[in-house]
Amino acid sequence: MPETGRVRGVGMRRRLAFLGLAVGQLGVAACSLALFVLAVVGLGLVLVAWGIPLVVAVAALTRPLAQVQRRVSRYVLRQPVDSPYLRRTAGGPWSRLRGLVRDPARRRDLTWLGLQGTAGLVLAILAVLEGVLDLLLVFVPAGFALRLDCWLSAALLGVTEKSALALRVEELAESRAETVDTQAAELRRIERDLHDGAQARLVALGMSLSLAEAQLASDPEAVRSLLVEARASSLAALAELRDLVRGIHPPVLADRGLVGAVQALALAAPLEVGVHTGGVGPLPAPVEAAAYFAIAEGLTNVIKHGSARRAEISLSYAAGELRLELGDDGVGGAVVTDGGGLRGIERRLAAFDGRLAVDSPPGGPTRLHMVLPCASSSPKTSPSSETG
Amino acid sequence: MRVVLAEDLALLRDGLIRLLEAHDIEVVEAVDNGPSLLRALIAHQPDLAVVDVRLPPTHTDEGIRAALEARAHMPGLPVLVLSQYVEQLYARELLADRAGGVGYLLKDRVFDVGQFVDAVERVAGGGTVLDPEVVGQLLGRAGPADPVASLTPRERDVLGLMAEGRSNAAIAGRLFITEKAVSKHTNSIFTRLGLPPSEDDNRRVLAVLAYLGA
Numbered sequence: 046m047p048e049t050g051r052v053r054g055v056g057m058r059r060r061l062a063f064l065g066l067a068v069g070q071l072g073v074a075a076c077s078l079a080l081f082v083l084a085v086v087g088l089g090l091v092l093v094a095w096g097i098p099l100v101v102a103v104a105a106l107t108r109p110l111a112q113v114q115r116r117v118s119r120y121v122l123r124q125p126v127d128s129p130y131l132r133r134t135a136g137g138p139w140s141r142l143r144g145l146v147r148d149p150a151r152r153r154d155l156t157w158l159g160l161q162g163t164a165g166l167v168l169a170i171l172a173v174l175e176g177v178l179d180l181l182l183v184f185v186p187a188g189f190a191l192r193l194d195c196w197l198s199a200a201l202l203g204v205t206e207k208s209a210l211a212l213r214v215e216e217l218a219e220s221r222a223e224t225v226d227t228q229a230a231e232l233r234r235i236e237r238d239l240h241d242g243a244q245a246r247l248v249a250l251g252m253s254l255s256l257a258e259a260q261l262a263s264d265p266e267a268v269r270s271l272l273v274e275a276r277a278s279s280l281a282a283l284a285e286l287r288d289l290v291r292g293i294h295p296p297v298l299a300d301r302g303l304v305g306a307v308q309a310l311a312l313a314a315p316l317e318v319g320v321h322t323g324g325v326g327p328l329p330a331p332v333e334a335a336a337y338f339a340i341a342e343g344l345t346n347v348i349k350h351g352s353a354r355r356a357e358i359s360l361s362y363a364a365g366e367l368r369l370e371l372g373d374d375g376v377g378g379a380v381v382t383d384g385g386g387l388r389g390i391e392r393r394l395a396a397f398d399g400r401l402a403v404d405s406p407p408g409g410p411t412r413l414h415m416v417l418p419c420a421s422s423s424p425k426t427s428p429s430s431e432t433g
Numbered sequence: 434m435r436v437v438l439a440e441d442l443a444l445l446r447d448g449l450i451r452l453l454e455a456h457d458i459e460v461v462e463a464v465d466n467g468p469s470l471l472r473a474l475i476a477h478q479p480d481l482a483v484v485d486v487r488l489p490p491t492h493t494d495e496g497i498r499a500a501l502e503a504r505a506h507m508p509g510l511p512v513l514v515l516s517q518y519v520e521q522l523y524a525r526e527l528l529a530d531r532a533g534g535v536g537y538l539l540k541d542r543v544f545d546v547g548q549f550v551d552a553v554e555r556v557a558g559g560g561t562v563l564d565p566e567v568v569g570q571l572l573g574r575a576g577p578a579d580p581v582a583s584l585t586p587r588e589r590d591v592l593g594l595m596a597e598g599r600s601n602a603a604i605a606g607r608l609f610i611t612e613k614a615v616s617k618h619t620n621s622i623f624t625r626l627g628l629p630p631s632e633d634d635n636r637r638v639l640a641v642l643a644y645l646g647a
Contacts, residue, residue, distance in 0.1 A: 276544050283541050287518050297520050300486075300493040309522040313570050 063188050064176030066117055070169040070194055073114055078162030080107055084155055097142050104145050107154050114161070115202050118195040121188070126199045129153075129208035131215050150208045157201040161194075168194040220395040227392060238289055246282035250275050294334060303333040307340055307358060314344055314356070321359040328367060332419040335397055336360075336369055339390045343371040343413050346386040352376050353409075369415040377409030390415065434557055437477055438463040439470040439496060440485040440515075445540070449483065452543065456550045467495035474503045474510065481557040485540075486516040486523070497523055508532055513556045515540050519564045528561065533638040536562040536598065555598050561638045562598025580626050581644055588625070591618040596641040 084103045090096030108130070115126045129150040145151045171190035179188075204212075253275040257268045290296065298306040304322045311318035328336075340358060347356050353375030361368045381387040381403060390413070391401045397417050405411035436453060438460050440446040450460045462473045466489040474482055482503065488495040500512040511534035514527060519539055527535045536556035542564065543549050552562045584592065587608075594604045601619065605612040619637075626643045628636045 280541055280544060283517075283539075291518070296487075296518050297522065301522075305522065309520045312521040312525070 060176070060179050063121075063191060064173070064180060066121065067169060067172035067176045067191050069117065070165070070191065071173055073110060073117075074161050074166040074169045076110055077158045078166060080110070081155075081158040081162040084158060097139070101141055101145065104151060104154070107151075107158060111154050111157065111202050114157075114195075114198045118199040118202070121191060121195040122199060124199070126202060127204045129202075129204040129212065131211060149205075149211050153201050153205075153208075157198060160201065161198060165194055165197070168197075220398075223392050224396040235289065235293065238285070242285040242289070243282040246278045246285070250278040250282070253278065295337065298333060298337050302327055303336055304360065306333075306337050307360065310337075310341055310344060311358060315348060316353060317355045318344070319355070319357045321357070323359075323361045325360045325362045325367065328362075328419055332367065332397060332417055335393050335399070336367055336415075336417055339393050339401075339415055339417075340369060340371060342386050342390050342393075343415075346379070347371070347373045347375060347411075349386075350375070350379070353411075365418060367417040367419055369413075369417070371413040371415075372410060374410050376407075377405045377411050378407045379403055379405035379411050379413075387413075434458045434481065434554075435461045435477065435479045436481045436483055436553075437461060437470070437473045437479045438483045439465070439467075439473075439488060439499070440483075441465040441488050442485075445485075449543070452546060452549075453483075453553070456546075458550075458553065466490060467499040470496070470499045471503055475506060478507070481511045481513060481553065483513045483515065483553070486514060494523070497526065501526065504530060504532070509534055509559070511557045511559065512536070513538065513553060513562070515543070519567045521567055521570055524563055524567050528638070528642055531638065531642060533561055534559045537567065538562065538564045539566060552598055560598055561596070561641050563596045563641065565597055568593045568596045583625050584622060588618050588622050591615060592622055592640060592644055595619070595622075595637055596644055 080103050083099060084107075087096050087099030087103055091100065112128065115128060118126045131144075131148045131150065168190045172188075172194060175188065175190050253271045257271040257275070260267050260271070295306060295309075297309045301309070304325055307322075308320050311320045344356065344358075347353050353373035356371065356373040359368075359370045379387060381391060381401075387401065387403060393399075394401055394415060394417060397419065399415060399417040402414040403411070404414070434457075436458055438446065438449055438453070440449060440463070443465075446463055446465065450463055453460055461477045461479055464470050464473050468490075470482070470484065470488070482500060484496040484500050486494055486496040488499070496516075497514060500514060504510050504512065508530070509532045512527070513536035514523070515538055516523075517540055519537060524537050527537055534556055536552055538549075538552060542552070555562055581589070581592070590608060591604055594607055599607065601612050601615045605615045608615070619640075622640055623636050626640055628639050628643075
């Protein structure tokens with residue numbers, strides 16, 4: 046084993062570290078044994094009052110212990126051992142228990158407790174002996190038991206195909222729920238806007254017109270003012286409908302595609318905005334809309350907070366991914382907060398498995414990097430070339 | 434005056450024909466799609482084309498494209514574009530050939546018949562008429578490198594009204610100043626934007642273009 050040579054070569058410090066870790070593993074193994082016994086007792090008593098809280102408590106204690114083991118394994122094996130847990134479920138003891146049972150990582154934790162409490166205990170004792178011998182007699186191949194122990198733990202505690210899938214399912218369920226919520230809220234907003242806006246204006250318009258009709262013979266002067274009112278109502282209704290349409294699907298996006306719509310957005314912004322595009326062709330309509338609104342939201346943020354004098358937008362398409370960048374020369378310090386504009390962008394992108402990265406040191410400048418995976422039908426043709 | 438009209442919604446088409454004919458403007462042909470518009474314009478050589486932005490077959494910006502193509506065939510053909518919404522991007526494209534005779538208005542402006550007919554006449558006469566909403570978007574937008582930034586607030590107001598296609602008399606009425614004061618402002622605007630002395634109408638178009646940053 047070449048690593049043995051290295052361990053010996055590295056000398057005293059590494060050997061002392063390994064001995065320390067072996068002692069630590071002894072502690073981990075002892076804790077595992079205790080927790081395993083408690084878990085078995087708890088599961089046995091699940092139908093009795095004390096069972097469930099006991100299992101939940103054991104799970105709560107197991108997680109940090111397993112995290113310690115992951116770090117040790119990572120250090121000893123020099124390979125990543127990632128944490129595979131699903132998000133903790135909130136609520137009463139029953140729903141928390143259900144959450145624990147549902148999570149494959151928790152079930153594997155339990156197996157690990159059993160193994161670490163028994164075979165791991167033996168291995169840890171051997172590892173300590175090994176470490177001591179290694180200190181006294183330099184030629185003994187060191188760390189074998191420790192490595193084996195860490196390897197076994199890593200195999201049980203790492204991310205498996207199954208837990209990776211479970212994590213993915215959780216992620217998808219979350220982004221779907223957010224998408225559905227956002228859409229429902231969007232529809233409610235549109236309904237309210239129509240109800241209080243254009244619809245109400247049309248009612249007023251109709252009333253003015255029928256009043257005018259009734260007074261046509263008797264009071265021509267009143268009719269004139271009613272007609273002026275009616276015209277004002279119809280203008281206001283049109284303006285409100287126009288704003289509403291822009292919020293649903295901006296006409297310029299339908300006309301000119303993403304590149305043209307972003308150029309129009311840049312032109313309408315109250316600061317100087319440079320637009321750079323490369324190889325972005327027609328994309329699926331939902332992707333274009335998401336990208337457009339993400340940029341629009343980002344630009345609104347720049348205008349609202351950034352105290353920026355200039356902004357740059359760049360769009361590029363490569364390897365099935367649309368990359369959007371929005372930079373400004375404002376004061377920086379932008380963070381994603383709940384209810385904030387950046388959170389909104391994140392939500393929009395999440396529905397397409399897209400990502401947002403914010404680079405905004407205090408004092409600026411700010412850069413937003415957004416990536417949207419998508420299948421472009423023909424990324425080589427630019428929509429502006431068709432308009433010529 | 435002879436006009437070719439392109440509008441795909443029958444209700445609005447009939448309304449516009451009625452409105453124009455009530456003001457002694459002859460509608461020589463009314464069409465409902467982009468390709469027929471181009472054919473009608475070439476066939477009739479009208480004094481003005483009144484065009485809806487969204488037309489079949491694409492139902493996108495067909496009207497603007499057909500208008501631009503017609504102007505490529507017939508330089509300076511006056512075109513008044515009507516739309517449910519306005520985009521600065523389209524205003525720029527329409528004005529890009531710097532030939533004047535361009536109008537770009539929200540359909541809502543038709544409600545004010547007097548002003549609408551006035552706009553029709555100005556565009557037919559080679560003037561530039563932009564919707565107040567486009568002009569509004571431009572206000573306060575000028576960057577530091579923009580010559581428009583060197584104008585005084587009053588001069589900007591005047592330039593904005595100029596972009597809406599208003600005459601000096603109308604601008605004077607709007608801003609409650611004398612017509613002489615308006616022409617002093619416009620001369621100062623032309624100087625600051627570096628526009629050489631020439632026919633007033635053409636300089637107005639160029640000033641609006643500078644305003645648009647085109």
